[in-house]
Amino acid sequence: MAGGSSSGRTLEETPTWAVAVVCFVLVLVSLIIEHIIHLIGKWLKKKHKRALYEALEKIKSELMLLGFLSLLLTVLQGPISGICISQSVGATMHPCSKKQEQTISTNKEEEDISDEHRRKLLSAFSSDSATTTSVRRILAAGGSTDKCAAKGEVSFVSSDGIHQLHIFIFVLAVFHVLYCITTMFLGRLKMRKWKKWEKETKTIEYQFTNDPERFRFARDTSFGRRHLNFWSKQPILIWVVCFFRQFVRSVPKVDYLTLRHGFIMAHLAPQSHTKFDFQKYINRSLEEDFKVVVGISPAIWFAAVMFLLFNTHGWYSYLWLPFIPLIIILLVGTKLQVIITKMGLRIQEKGEVVKGFPVVEPGDDLFWFNNPRLVLYLIHFVLFQNAFQLAFFAWSVYEFGIKSCFHEKTEDVVIRISMG
Structure with missing residues (x-):
């Protein structure tokens, strides 16, 4: 017995x-x-x-x-x-x-x-x-x-099946938390280089170069040379150029300094240029956004259920499902680049000559459906879906082995891991 x-x-x-x-x-x-x-x-x-x-x-x-x-x-x-x-x-x-x-x-x-x-x-x-x-x-x-x-x-x-579902819920919880923490860490790592740019704004050289009494052509400024070109006024070319720009350097120094200047002019006194730490403000904003990202809304739970539903034999979900988060995040990155370029065009529309540093004016109308938070929700969706797919892969390997009907082809394994 x-x-x-x-x-x-x-x-x-x-x-x-x-x-x-x-x-x-x-x-x-x-x-x-x-x-x-x-x-x-x-x-x-x-x-x-x-x-x-x-x-x-x-x-x-x-x-x-x-x-x-x-x-x-x-x-x-x-x-x-x-x-x-x-x-x-x-x-x-x-x-x-x-x-x-x-x-x-x-x-x-x-x-x-x-x-x-x-x-x-x-x-x-x-x-x-x-x-x-x-x-x-x-x-x-x-x-x-x-x-x-x-x-x-x-x-x-x-x-x-219910027991295996138990294990999947545990794996999903672990991967979601780890994915969010990793994203937060990478965000902070990217912003470390901005500290050097922020310190530069306190120097005499920077203040002399950006003398508020100095007149220049908008297209001759560093920001203008980067964004005010023949393609920036073409509806299709602007999206093509901005799509590839996100892979090179999503936030170059000239964009950071211009956005910093525009923020101070819109929300603070002009004399705050040498005192205000824009990099610390962005850090705090990242923490506020992280608070949204770690949550799991009902809509995201519904998307997770749909992922389980579509993982059916004959639907070839491994060829299209992992690419949905990738397409969304590339669209978001392109849109943010387009927004910066359009802010530059608004400077030029006000006049060919600018006084001092070019002042950008952000607005809700530059975002999809006039809703800036939609971009954050899309990023939130991508993070959870990536964590979900990696958790699903780890769980299926643990339960059924690397060669199972959940990922019977080698391409499936490669696509899931690389997209995640």
Whole structure:
């Protein structure tokens, strides 16, 4: 009995020390994680990182939501697996082809026959009462799983499927948090070079070069030479040039200094040029945006469900689904470059000659549907979808191996990882 049915033992037949050890380890790990999060929160409060502290609280709430989903799956595992549907309905939209499913079924049957043979050999050395108990348990387990099969139907989602879904939820939570933290780190890393540009604005040389009493042609300024060209007034060429610019240097020095000057002129006193730290302001803005990015809105959850739905054999989702986030982020990058160029055109429309530093004027009308936050939501969607796809890949490899029907072709593996 000990060998054949150890996986089916109840707590009545399990040593109390084993149960206590498992509970102790789970509680200890939970307390350690909670203490680490608490220490991070205290450090953020000490450093006056209000936005990042709120982001941490949002991460905690998202993890709680994912934990609640996992709990619901545990509680409803029996009722869900007990729902029976017709075999014709259950045979639709599978991730594997029928040939692959037959191969998987054959392998499982061979494993079951091998296990049954091993069980019979082991039961020969056990007592009669133990054998009777083991047989009863096996029959009981078989009866619960064959409830739908007895009706000529299949289970809505099997118990094994729900267990695998548990693991996927855990992997998704880990990847989402890691992806957000990585994005935050890369953003800060990119902005480090802006510190040097910010220090340059405090020098006498910079103030002399950008003398407010100095008159220049708009097209002769550094900003004008970069953006005011023959292509900037062509509706198609402007998008083509801006598309390729995002790959070279998304925020060059001249754009940073011009945007800094325009922000100060719009929101602060002119004499604030040498005192205001625009780079620190952008850092704080990144933290505020990070607070939005770490959340998972209902619309994004719906998109994740659609991703699971489209991962069907014959739909070739690996050839188009991973490219949707890539296309969105390239459109966003191009749009931001177009916005900067159009701000430069507005300077020229006011007059060929500018006094001092060219002053850009941002406006909501430059964004899609006059909504600047739409760009942030799109970036948020891309981050979650990338994390979701990488989590799905890691989970499927863990559960089914690198060669499974979720990614049967090498191209699928390469596309998923590279796009993520």
